Amino acid sequence: SNSPLPPGPRNLSLIGNTLHMPIGREWITFAQWAKKYGDIMHLSVLGRSIIVLSSPKTISDLLDKRSTIYSDRPVLTMAGTLVGYDRVIPLEPYTPRHRQGRKLMQSAISPRTQPVLQASISSQMIHFLPRLVDSPAHFRQHTRWLVDSIVFQITYAYNISGHDDPLVQLADRVNRDFGRPIAPAAFLVDIFPSLRHIPDWFPGAGFKAIARDMRRTYLDMRDRQYDRIRAEVAHGTAKPSLVTTLIEGNPNPTPEEDDLYRNVVASVYGAGSDTSVSALESFFLIMSRFPHVQKAAQAEIDAVVGRGRLPTFGDRERLPYVDALIKEIYRWNPVVPMSLPHRLMQDDVYEGYHIPAGATVIGNSWAILHDPDLYPDPFDVVPERYLMKQDGERNPDPRAFAFGYGRRVCPGQIIADDTLFLFVASILATFDVGPPLGANGRPHAQEDVAYTAELISHPGPFDCTITPRSADVEKLLATLSVVADAA
Numbered sequence: 246s247n248s249p250l251p252p253g254p255r256n257l258s259l260i261g262n263t264l265h266m267p268i269g270r271e272w273i274t275f276a277q278w279a280k281k282y283g284d285i286m287h288l289s290v291l292g293r294s295i296i297v298l299s300s301p302k303t304i305s306d307l308l309d310k311r312s313t314i315y316s317d318r319p320v321l322t323m324a325g326t327l328v329g330y331d332r333v334i335p336l337e338p339y340t341p342r343h344r345q346g347r348k349l350m351q352s353a354i355s356p357r358t359q360p361v362l363q364a365s366i367s368s369q370m371i372h373f374l375p376r377l378v379d380s381p382a383h384f385r386q387h388t389r390w391l392v393d394s395i396v397f398q399i400t401y402a403y404n405i406s407g408h409d410d411p412l413v414q415l416a417d418r419v420n421r422d423f424g425r426p427i428a429p430a431a432f433l434v435d436i437f438p439s440l441r442h443i444p445d446w447f448p449g450a451g452f453k454a455i456a457r458d459m460r461r462t463y464l465d466m467r468d469r470q471y472d473r474i475r476a477e478v479a480h481g482t483a484k485p486s487l488v489t490t491l492i493e494g495n496p497n498p499t500p501e502e503d504d505l506y507r508n509v510v511a512s513v514y515g516a517g518s519d520t521s522v523s524a525l526e527s528f529f530l531i532m533s534r535f536p537h538v539q540k541a542a543q544a545e546i547d548a549v550v551g552r553g554r555l556p557t558f559g560d561r562e563r564l565p566y567v568d569a570l571i572k573e574i575y576r577w578n579p580v581v582p583m584s585l586p587h588r589l590m591q592d593d594v595y596e597g598y599h600i601p602a603g604a605t606v607i608g609n610s611w612a613i614l615h616d617p618d619l620y621p622d623p624f625d626v627v628p629e630r631y632l633m634k635q636d637g638e639r640n641p642d643p644r645a646f647a648f649g650y651g652r653r654v655c656p657g658q659i660i661a662d663d664t665l666f667l668f669v670a671s672i673l674a675t676f677d678v679g680p681p682l683g684a685n686g687r688p689h690a691q692e693d694v695a696y697t698a699e700l701i702s703h704p705g706p707f708d709c710t711i712t713p714r715s716a717d718v719e720k721l722l723a724t725l726s727v728v729a730d731a732a
């Protein structure tokens with residue numbers, strides 16, 4: 246192409262921008278660079294092109310409108326080729342198999358199936374709330390328990406017991422494993438893919454044993470429950486679940502179909518668990534930092550739901566402030582700040598710039614969600630911004646950016662959003678969340694909580710107090726959990 250590459254930081258010939266690359270939370274540095282170089286920016290890292298898009302328009306023009314060529318994923322040699330995570334939907338290349346997998350997931354997670362999914366979320370919530378009464382200091386552990394319970398209920402009709410449930414432990418291990426090879430340049434083989442051919446005994450080939458170990462753990466988690474349900478379907482004893490639906494829909498799958506089904510189901514945990522946990526954790530942090538927001542949301546819930554029952558999904562449309570708070574949770578510290586990287590499949594030209602085939606294309610969602618022209622006072626939590634009469638383009642719904650783009654947009658949004666709604670509404674109806682207290686019983690001075698620098702970003706360590714709003718609420722929760730256990 247005769248067109249120039251998009252502008253970007255100075256290129257140091259062979260090594261490109263490698264030496265300039267920010268280490269950790271690159272979304273913030275990229276947002277600063279975008280002010281200088283524009284909302285389409287080119288970086289060259291070890292000979293590979295990275296295109297960073299930082300405005301709704303560039304993202305919509307390329308990742309949405311030209312999604313036929315912008316929907317591949319970059320090849321990750323360690324995580325993908327060696328461990329095998331490239332068989333799950335989020336990391337899979339853009340192929341007919343990927344489209345088939347998405348279709349299966351979308352038919353399981355759709356407005357048609359939403360009532361069944363909501364029933365699972367509600368039933369797990371009833372078991373979750375009493376845990377918060379018993380040990381509020383462990384709110385993060387309970388939050389993860391809740392999300393895992395919902396995911397395993399939907400996928401495998403599996404009721405997890407406590408935090409030491411074997412499936413939870415296995416899933417935790419897969420989660421931890423997953424973070425390692427997808428961290429930038431964590432393994433040399435991602436920079437020099439031909440290293441994957443070196444023999445196992447060769448010095449420096451330790452990564453191959455690590456990959457084999459991770460693969461074993463992943464397959465164990467993927468297959469154990471799946472095989473159990475397959476046997477139950479054969480005996481006519483299987484409970485309704487995503488696996489049951491897939492197997493009953495095609496009792497004699499080919500080996501390829503069988504592999505596809507297993508990976509589609511595993512993708513629900515892989516993509517849906519840690520992401521949802523991050524959003525729910527942000528809720529606690531926001532509540533402990535912005536008490537006036539909490540009070541306004543509680544006043545709305547009290548007026549609409551009253552104090553004698555828990556909120557339900559049917560209440561949502563009469564809770565506009567709670568809905569606006571949920572939008573702020575997605576925006577304030579987005580769960581996936583730079584979305585997942587896309588890969589361009591053929592040369593393209595945009596606004597006179599050449600975008601080379603194979604380029605990694607990143608939509609910097611964080612930059613958009615913190616653009617003061619779109620969201621005034623972006624570092625504050627201001628649900629009111631969505632309730633004002635909108636002036637043109639201001640304060641767009643953050644979900645348009647928080648869940649990714651084009652043909653790779655998150656297919657689990659319905660579950661994520663329903664989980665977040667019921668979590669926020671139920672906790673605000675029953676608890677007060679506040680800042681941690683010092684020895685003198687007064688609130689601690691609050692320090693800024695840094696979010697982690699991973700692909701799925703979580704709030705760093707923080708404490709908060711979580712107390713039932715009244716003795717009546719405590720009784721209500723105890724009764725509900727007894728009834729739920731009996732059922």
Ligand code: HEM
Nearest residue numbers: 334335516517520521580581585648649650653655657661
């Ligand atoms: C608050 C919770 C969640 C957030 C913020 C979130 C966000 C995202 C984002 C940003 C992407 C990348 C889209 C892109 O590449 O442009 C994604 C992909 C994906 N998400 Fe979610 N997600 C959440 C929950 C879930 C849940 C609950 C599920 C499953 C039930 C799920 C399943 C997936 C899958 C399978 C993909 C890969 C799609 C593909 O590559 O084609 N997510 N999500």
